[in-house]
Amino acid sequence: MKPRAVQAIEECWCLALPMKHYRPLLLNDTLLLRKLCVTLSHKNYRNIVSLTQNQSFPLVNRLAAFILLSQEGDLYHEKHTQAAEYLGVSYRHLLYVLAQFINDGLLIKSKKGYLIKKQKAVVRTGAGDGPGA
Template sequence: MEKVIYPLSHLQFNQQIPGVTLEILNHSHILTFDNGEFITKEGGHLNHLYFIIKGRAKVVATQDNGKRIILQFLAVDDLIGDLTVIRAEDEIKDVIAMGQTICLGIPIKIVEEMLITNNDFLFYLSHYIGTKLLLRMDHFKEQQTQEVKVRLAKLLIEIAVNDEYHEKHTEIAEYLGVSYRHFMHTFKQLKDEGMVEKKSNHYMINQEKIKTFLESV
């Protein structure tokens, strides 16, 4: 992880977030995470409220039986640590960078002293969390109404980094709510149709072919 005081960074945070003033930005950091690096770690402490400026990340939880499951994929403008800030959850989850991921990090002390009492910021945070809940509901609705091939094709476009797919098949099968066997059968269909190509240690996706397929269904 590379950590730079915000005013010294060449990156500018252009998103307009109620309550986030220049004074708060001057106390904040730009943090750069490499592929596979933990942004937050289960059992650790939340040091910042993160806003993703560039890249993607995934939220992963460990079940009581030790099984790891993907709960959500995050992208630009998403927050990390929002549920902890409002004390809706006591333990943070693993959030892992997918490709190089750059975040604005507002120290928790600054959030507690200067942001959490700001009504405009609280409304923004509530709206964000509500929207995230609706997106998760849509995810579960699609599990019931769309065939796996369509959902997998959409997901590959969403989570590929520079058109590369690196995720574990078992975790993606779990995320899609299908058996590993069903997932592999569907994944082979996409390969056979040229939407996915195997490389040495990853897969390349063909966005043009995937989008053409999605437009036809």
């Protein structure tokens, strides 16, 4: 199994177990497996509901909300391919809307990513009150 990169949206605890040692014990624990299945199915259901609701909003609004969610200080620097996949749009469409944000003065492109120039305007857009609403 390949290692996976995990990014937390908020502060959390991460528990790592040496799987070589604990795998047989964990796979034979029916209570743990049931709890994992129930938890994952609830999470999957919430994601499907959220995705269905989000797809009804224009990309302008969804991208603004995503920028606010993933910003570090005043800088947004997510990989375009990952952002496009997360938002369910093409890479080209994502770049088009980012260029629109730059032209509208919301973002400034830099070597490290995008500087959020007008935070309040991005917040309004993410809430559906700005461009594209």
